[in-house]
Amino acid sequence: xxxxxxxxxxxxxxxxxxxxxxxxxxxxxxxxxxxxxxxxxxxxxxxxxxxxxxxxxxxxxxxxxxxxxxxxxxxxxxxxxxxxxxxxxxxxxxxxxxxxxxxxxxxxxxxxxxxxxxxxxxxxxxxxxxxxxxxxxxxxxxxxxxxxxxxxxxxxxxxxxxxxxxxxxxxxxxxxxxxxxxxxxxx
Amino acid sequence: xxxxxxxxxxxxxxxxxxxxxxxxxxxxxxxxxxxxxxxxxxxxxxxxxxxxxxxxxxxxxxxxxxxxxxxxxxxxxxxxxxxxxxxxxxxxxxxxxxxxxxxxxxxxxxxxxxxxxxxxxxxxxxxxxxxxxxxxxxxxxxxxxxxxxxxxxxxxxxxxxxxxxxxxxxxxxxxxxxxxxxxxxxxxxxxxxxxxxxxxxxxxxxxxxxxxxxxxxxxxxxxxxxxxxxxxxxxxxxxxxxxxxxxxxxxxxxxxxxxxxxxxxxxxxxxxxxxxxxxxxxxxxxxxxxxxxxxxxxxxxxxxxxxxxxxxxxxxxxxxx
Numbered sequence: 122x123x124x125x126x127x128x129x130x131x132x133x134x135x136x137x138x139x140x141x142x143x144x145x146x147x148x149x150x151x152x153x154x155x156x157x158x159x160x161x162x163x164x165x166x167x168x169x170x171x172x173x174x175x176x177x178x179x180x181x182x183x184x185x186x187x188x189x190x191x192x193x194x195x196x197x198x199x200x201x202x203x204x205x206x207x208x209x210x211x212x213x214x215x216x217x218x219x220x221x222x223x224x225x226x227x228x229x230x231x232x233x234x235x236x237x238x239x240x241x242x243x244x245x246x247x248x249x250x251x252x253x254x255x256x257x258x259x260x261x262x263x264x265x266x267x268x269x270x271x272x273x274x275x276x277x278x279x280x281x282x283x284x285x286x287x288x289x290x291x292x293x294x295x296x297x298x299x300x301x302x303x304x305x306x307x308x
Numbered sequence: 309x310x311x312x313x314x315x316x317x318x319x320x321x322x323x324x325x326x327x328x329x330x331x332x333x334x335x336x337x338x339x340x341x342x343x344x345x346x347x348x349x350x351x352x353x354x355x356x357x358x359x360x361x362x363x364x365x366x367x368x369x370x371x372x373x374x375x376x377x378x379x380x381x382x383x384x385x386x387x388x389x390x391x392x393x394x395x396x397x398x399x400x401x402x403x404x405x406x407x408x409x410x411x412x413x414x415x416x417x418x419x420x421x422x423x424x425x426x427x428x429x430x431x432x433x434x435x436x437x438x439x440x441x442x443x444x445x446x447x448x449x450x451x452x453x454x455x456x457x458x459x460x461x462x463x464x465x466x467x468x469x470x471x472x473x474x475x476x477x478x479x480x481x482x483x484x485x486x487x488x489x490x491x492x493x494x495x496x497x498x499x500x501x502x503x504x505x506x507x508x509x510x511x512x513x514x515x516x517x518x519x520x521x522x523x524x525x526x527x528x529x530x531x532x533x534x535x536x537x538x539x540x541x542x543x544x545x546x547x548x549x550x551x552x553x554x555x556x557x558x559x560x561x562x563x564x565x566x567x568x569x570x571x572x573x574x575x576x577x578x579x580x581x582x583x584x585x586x587x588x589x590x591x592x593x594x595x596x597x598x599x600x601x602x603x604x605x606x607x608x609x610x611x612x613x614x615x616x617x618x619x620x621x622x623x624x625x626x627x628x629x
Contacts, residue, residue, distance in 0.1 A: 128398045135394060139386035150535065153390050154527055160394045161491060238380045255346070256377030262348055281339060284373065 127167050127177070131160065134178045137258065138185055144253055145189050145246050155192070159185045179260070183268045186250065193246075240290035248283040255280055337363075345370035393504045396497075465569075468531050469581050469589060475528065476558040476602045479540045482523065490524025490540065498525040502537045506563050508596055511619060513559070518613040519544050520557055530600070534563030557614060560600035568598060575623035578610055592620050 138159060142152040162184050163170075170180060241249060247269075254260045254268065262280075266273045335343070343349045344357050345367040357363045478485045492501045495514045503510050505527055513522060520541035528538035539561075543554035562568075571577065571593040579589045588606035592599050599618060603610050 132391070132394065132398075135391055136385045139390060140382070140384060143384070144381065149387075150527070150529065153387070153393075156386070156390060157393060157397065157491065157527075158488075160397060164398060234376065234380050237376060241377065241381060252377065253381060256374050257381050259378070262346070277339065277343075281342065284342070284370070287377075288373070 124167065127170065128164075130177045131163055131181065134181055135160075137178065138181050140257070141182065141185060141250070141253060142189075144242075144249060145185075147242065155185065155189060158188050162188060178258075179264055179268055182254065182258075183270075186268055189246070236290060237287065240287045243290070244283055244286060248279050248286075251276060251279045252283040252287070338366075341366040342370055345374070389504055389507060393501065396500060396504065397491075465531070469579065471531055472558070472560060472589060472600055472602050473582060473587070475538055475560075476540070476556075476604070479524070479538065479558065480556040480604075486524060486540070489526040489528075489538070492525045493522070495522050498522055498539060501525060502539070502561060505535055505537050506561060506597065507535070508563070510561070512617065513539055515541050515557070515614060515617050516544070518611065518617045519554065520614070523556065528560060530560050530562045532562060533565040533567055534598070536560060536562035554611075555604040557604075557611075558600075558602040559618065560602070562598045562600070564593060564596050564598050568593075571598065572623075572625075574621045575625050576615060576620040577625045577627055579627040580607070590615060590620065594619060594621075 135156070139152060139156050142155040142159070143149065146152045146155060159181060163181055166184075170177065241252060244252060251265055251269065254265045255262075260268075262273050262276045265280075266276045269276065340349075340353075340357065341363050344354050344363070349357075357367075479489060480486075492498045495516075498513050499510050502513065502525060513525070515522070520543055523540050523542045525537060525539040528536045530536035530538075537560070539559045541557045541559070543556065545553065571591060573593060576590055576592040579591070581587050581589050582604060586607045587602065587604045588610045590599070590601040590603070590610045599620070601610060601614065601618065601620075603614065
């Protein structure tokens with residue numbers, strides 16, 4: 122891929138990269154910084170880019186992810202280690218634990234969108250990133266695993282946890298709005 | 309949890325491995341349903357679950373959830389100024405370098421190296437410097453120096469001064485922090501970069517005639533609501549044998565907002581700061597921009613040539629430490 126083509130393709134994904142940066146940083150200025158750093162790195166490493174699964178978009182997300190976490194580590198802003206440690210060990214429902222309320226009839230999505238957004242924003246960055254790569258970018262588990270550089274099982278467990286947390290918030294929201302969530306019934 | 313099929317140990321091997329490496333039947337039902345909903349399951353298993361009505365409800369719910377996540381979180385294009393900045397970066401980026409390892413960050417080195425392109429002692433420069441010195445002398449003579457002015461004096465918050473001191477200190481070592489922050493490295497590109505961030509044209513960032521060359525410029529977060537940038541300058545090599553080289557100087561530019569202190573137009577405020585008050589901070593407002601100049605080791609006053617080069621107003625007010 123020549124440089125002109127690389128730049129063209131990279132710029133096509135600027136909106137997605139910026140969107141992800143904004144969701145990660147929750148700050149417009151920091152997001153802009155992160156995006157610029159990502160593109161600087163991408164351009165510098167462009168000669169080494171090889172078309173693989175996920176293409177340039179996945180590659181940009183990989184750089185974005187690495188840049189973000191490098192910053193977090195440097196700024197000593199990564200207090201999630203302990204929580205993550207325990208979360209990874211609680212990634213499946215213990216026997217007897219109720220599964221989520223899977224009944225679309227009880228959810229009025231129009232009213233819970235704001236709560237959904239708040240719930241996603243409330244996730245820790247790593248879970249939020251995975252949820253967004255899955256939900257917004259429509260990526261497969263293996264693509265997410267490659268971007269975040271973790272085993273596919275970790276992707277599944279983190280997605281599981283993120284979705285569970287979001288659904289729980291939606292259940293609360295539904296109750297707040299007078300919409301009754303269904304009792305678990307997936308026996 | 310040692311038997312958990314999703315644990316890192318059981319699924320170790322990095323992202324390249326697929327779901328085929330995981331025993332589907334060992335997954336709990338909730339995870340199975342999510343895998344089906346996400347289209348991650350081999351067809352036979354997915355087909356088998358299709359017979360299960362409650363599983364189908366779960367699958368439908370998960371798919372709807374995914375759709376809603378996409379709907380709620382998708383909006384918004386990148387700001388046009390960010391796109392312009394990235395495009396400018398692409399347009400001016402140095403030739404590709406081979407063999408660099410990701411994710412080692414390399415600052416943008418745009419255009420020619422930030423070194424002088426003409427001899428400092430060239431005839432033109434000497435004349436220019438002498439003329440500038442004469443102007444500065446005249447300005448200094450007739451300029452307004454007001455100490456302890458009776459007019460209301462803007463308060464420069466200690467936190468702001470501390471921030472500027474620290475940013476200058478961190479960048480003036482020209483180490484990793486500098487590399488990370490200062491992504492533009494020459495005057496020409498810095499002007500365009502700064503203008504893009506501040507959304508206002510900048511008359512000059514060139515301090516060559518003051519004896520400084522731009523070392524780098526990058527976005528900053530000066531306290532306050534306005535966007536800001538930081539440029540740091542290295543002293544040019546002294547042409548006087550044995551003379552000590554001056555310390556780096558920092559220029560911070562910030563867009564003025566409602567929370568900006570009331571800097572009187574036409575006045576440059578100077579404030580002693582730093583350890584033993586040996587450093588000097590100069591502040592003034594020019595249009596919608598606030599200039600903060602941090603100069604270490606300038607107890608006798610900010611270098612006037614620097615102020616002049618940056619278009620500082622003639623009026624002077626010295627603030628208390």
